[in-house]
Amino acid sequence: MVGIVKYNMAKISGKVVSVLAKRGPGSGGTYPGHIFTKIGGQESISKLASDLKIGSVLITGTNGKTTTTTLLIKLMSNDIQIRKSYENNILNSIATALLTQKGDMGIFEYGIRNLTYGIPDTVQKLIDPIGVVYTTISQEHTQVAGIKNPFEDYYKAKKLLSEGMQRGAIVTNADDPRTALIGLNKASDVNINYYGIEVDNVEDIGGEDIECPKCGQPLSYSKHFLNHRGVYTCQCGFKRPEPDVKLVNAEFNTDSWKLTIEGDLFNYTTSQNVKFNVVLSVPPFGFHNIYNTLASITAYATFTPKVENIESTVKEIFNNLDMSFIPPGRFEVVDIGGKYVGLGQGDNGDAIKINAMFMNQFVDGPLEFIYTTPDENEEEIFNDHFEVVKSMNPAHVIVVPGRKSIEKAKEYYEIIKKEYPDAEFYPLSYDEMGVRIEKLTELARDSDYDYVIMTGCGEEQAMWEEIKKKMINR
Ligand SMILES: [Zn+2]
Structure with a gap:
């Protein structure tokens, strides 16, 4: 049991903080709760x-x-x-x-x-x-x-x-x-x-x-x-x-x-x-x-x-x-002047498959797949992803690291290349997120294909949502 004084103090402190704290998306953030728990203990x-x-x-x-x-x-x-x-x-x-x-x-x-x-x-x-x-x-x-x-x-x-x-x-x-x-x-x-x-x-x-x-x-x-x-x-x-x-x-x-x-x-x-x-x-x-x-x-x-x-x-x-x-960063299909671009997060095999099925409702011609890879130790995810890439029968594939490891992304790319010899690889770094977002936006927007799917791993808000905003604004 928590003492009533301690509980009230935690409650007041948390509320004061909530007035001062900047509200995050989806809720009042986490800081007031953090302070409340710190003072009152988890049981409060x-x-x-x-x-x-x-x-x-x-x-x-x-x-x-x-x-x-x-x-x-x-x-x-x-x-x-x-x-x-x-x-x-x-x-x-x-x-x-x-x-x-x-x-x-x-x-x-x-x-x-x-x-x-x-x-x-x-x-x-x-x-x-x-x-x-x-x-x-x-x-x-x-x-x-x-x-x-x-x-x-x-x-x-x-x-x-x-x-x-x-x-x-x-x-x-x-x-x-x-x-x-x-x-x-x-x-x-x-x-x-x-x-x-x-x-x-x-x-x-x-x-x-x-x-x-x-x-x-x-x-x-x-x-x-x-x-x-x-x-x-x-x-x-x-x-x-x-x-x-x-x-x-x-x-x-x-x-x-x-x-x-x-x-x-x-x-x-x-x-x-x-x-x-x-x-x-x-x-x-x-x-x-x-x-x-x-x-x-x-x-x-x-x-x-x-x-x-x-x-x-x-x-x-x-x-x-x-x-x-639809929450920020999740997969959507946008029409940018007669070109359909499906883009958004597909971090796991289930999610990417759903994205592919959603995209297929729109596809009526050759498709380009811009695939953002998982990280090291995520071979299972890659295998699930690659099955989905193949199931869409893309005319062209572009591979980009979706997580930190560029080396591992290159290994995944080599596997993809065996199936798609003209696949391209862009070793975009995770640390330079701005450059990466700019390039991914450009790849989709200036694609030679009328149907482009860009999905795989990547930060929801920091990456996918930013690319979506850029794509829709033009
Ligand atoms: Zn059973």
Whole structure:
């Protein structure tokens, strides 16, 4: 227990700092939370979190965290006042939001890379969330701060965020075997609300089969929706759970998509079952955003205290959605005078594949691939990336180091060159970010091709967002 004097002092200090501190994107930054924790100790965050009348919802996963959080914030803010934090997804940014904002519910993005640098079980204890929302779990950067990060540890860290929960609900993707298993394992402690796709016209041709997260045998898939997400079963008895919220119809047109979503689920805040059915008209935002849409709607319907609003709020938010909900640096396709350039972050195999699928909606002629490589010790990421490069059948390939090591990038380039003999290499340094951004912008803008995809590794805000701004401004 934290002494009340110490707690109040921490609270006052944190608030003073928040007035002085410059606010960062997505939240009030992290500094007030840092000061608060320094004075009051980490355990004082629990007391702060318990001020929330309804409670906190944490969003995690490999890809789609920020987008799902952004959409959930839009939905929930329509009904009630909330405290929120996204993009800066560490504990101090959650503490900052708790300290400096008002509202009965907290909606916080929380990213966990591994066990050494993340403290998921501690965060669970301190925040005592009423909800944890999982997007998807796939192989990410295989090294963190120079140390190899095995996938098992990464997966375990994601599990730990909800493992200690004794109240509330978990919202999780039924189509992803890894996130589905997290739900199945916690079904006796808390409510589990699954979301998934149940239409026939979303089918991923080159989907990835993975091993059963429960027993390690190969899963058998009857359908692939997006990479390893689909309809699967295992000999051990593990299989895809029935989604509580599902996409039941989809019509894809070039200028808009019509999505029908049905829900029948338990609302935790009011302790009652709710049903809804909505037909939404959204921008053609890519298949991965169907999952972000489902995750945010499921979380919203699970936690809103105003269940009578569900259908009207969901329609209000999604029928008025434009592409500005995409977080900075993420992949977008821009039309620069008849030339289509798809550009943005694709740090892992799952993300780059999604980018490629999104780009393919626009490609109608020879394509140039400008590929930004991973770093040393990231051969697995390179292998996943290279499969995607090849699947797009590019007419020309340009290779640029996406991370620090130019030497390693050159090695990756040599491998690519065997398949694409006229591939070019630009050894742009990470240290001279300005030069690098200028050159990458020029390569895409002055390309001889009408269709250019530029993706791979690179800093989201410092690099991709800057290039996007330059590209769009001209
Ligand atoms: Zn199994």
